[in-house]
Amino acid sequence: MVQPYGVTDYPGFDVESRDETTSEVTSLLGAASTGKKTTGKEGHATIASCIGNLSNTIVGSGMLTFPLALASAGIIPGVLTCMFSGGASAFGLYLLSRAATRAPRRHSSFFAVAALTYPKAATFFDAAIAIKCFGVSISYLIIIKSLMPNVVAAIHHDIASPNTRLPDWALSSHVWICLIMIILAPLSFLRHLNSLRHTSFIALFAIAYLVVVVVYSYFSPLEGAPEPGEIHLIRFTPTFLSTFPVQVFAFTCAQNLFPIYNELVNNSQRRMNIIIGTSIGSAVGIYEIIGVFGYLTFGSKVGANVIAMYPSTSIFIAVGQLAIAILVMFSYPMQVHPCRNSLDKIFRPSIQASNSTLPDDDDASVVDDHGTGEMSIFKHSTLTVAIVLSGFTIAYFVDNLQMVLSFVGSTGSTTVSFILPGLFFWKLTRNDPETSKALNRSALGLAIYGMLVFIFCLSYNVYNLVRPLENHYAPLK
DSSP: OOOOTTGGGSTTOOTTTOOHHHHHHHHHHHHHHHTOOOOSOOOOBOHHHHHHHHHHHHOOGGGGGHHHHHHHHOHHHHHHHHHHHHHHHHHHHHHHHHHHTTSSTTOOOHHHHHHHHOGGGHHHHHHHHHHHHHHHHHHHHHHHHHHHHHHHHHHHHHHSOTTOOOOGGGGOHHHHHHHHHHHHHHHHTOSOGGGGHHHHHHHHHHHHHHHHHHHHHHHSOOTTOOOOOOOOSSOOOTTHHHHHHHHHHTTOOGGGHHHHHHHBTTOOHHHHHHHHHHHHHHHHHHHHHHHHHHHHHHGGGOOSOGGGGSOTTOHHHHHHHHHHHHHHHHHHHHHHHHHHHHHHHHTOTTOOTTSSOOOOGGGGGGSOOSSSSOSOHHHHHHHHHHHHHHHHHHHHHOSOOHHHHHHHIIIIIHIIIIIHHHHHHHHHHTTOTTSOHHHHHHHHHHHHHHHHHHHHHHHHHHHHHHHHHHHHTSOOO
């Protein structure tokens, strides 16, 4: 069990050091002292399922860019920046998990915490999260759309006779996106994040296969692979400016931290720390392995998608490309879930964040807890249909949203991962004698770091947007 809202304000209560036994005692005592009733609603997710879902939210197709990140700065700086980015994200998740204890029991969300800290901006925060998740979900559909015809062609080339010709529909990206949506649409309607644990485990197996492909191809070079370029331990190039944001955003998963906290059985801080540490630690390990071995395989010639550097005539590589499609496909519902919950807050006029307090547990029915049944069936279905249908329509007709998504990522991901966790925790604990000043100041430091990343990435995207115009009007040489 988890302590009810407000129990962390009681003297002697230490969120970090409580164990699973004292958590239940503290919860009951806190409920009695505040005069609030304990609800019968409990978590149902295990640590393993939460780690699987959070890891699936973290690790995506961006891992294929890490070899280029190492090539742009060298092995040592590339490894260190990856570890730093993972550490910063882990700290942000830790701060969010601490802030979640201040929200009504099993009803933590960005909206709920914002109502306690910056109530007038709560709706704006949820809008940023919804836009960010919606944009990422579209990018996943576009990746699947462009990848599946190549996968089918590669597998057919390897296993079929030379005179056998694939039908046109098998190489149509529009046909494949329609087929994939038949699988993704039902998954998107699931209310609980924990219900996606099985698809998350499948996605993790796909990640493991990609790691095997990269490592094996280094020790046993494939026939037809390009010769490697130069390899440097330290070497900064202008490309580093574009690859550093990729490393920063590769660990974005804060949008699903609150649902995991709400659904976890006995969501003590110790158990949350295990989930955060294992998920981020695993992601760092995966990124480092793919980055180092991919860079050692191709050197300075490595491209932005390392899997595309290998000869596509090999069934071994074709299955690796299929693994990417599976990974991205099962990551799609992980973006629809927080997008729907954020839209629920925006389109719920009965709840205004203008007040600094939230309803008690007795009136908790008006507070959405990210999938524990508070949203009506009609609203849940309507929002899901709107997200899935609009995202599918955009992905069907558009082949490249890179510039738009780069702006969404630089603003939304930075806000969710660094700025909000730091500001939330700083505001909640700045006058709390039970919280160390060092931790409070570190939270503010994370928020400032996020603002700097926000400014840098946004400026870099604007530069890339304007630069083609400058080149177009540059005098002829």
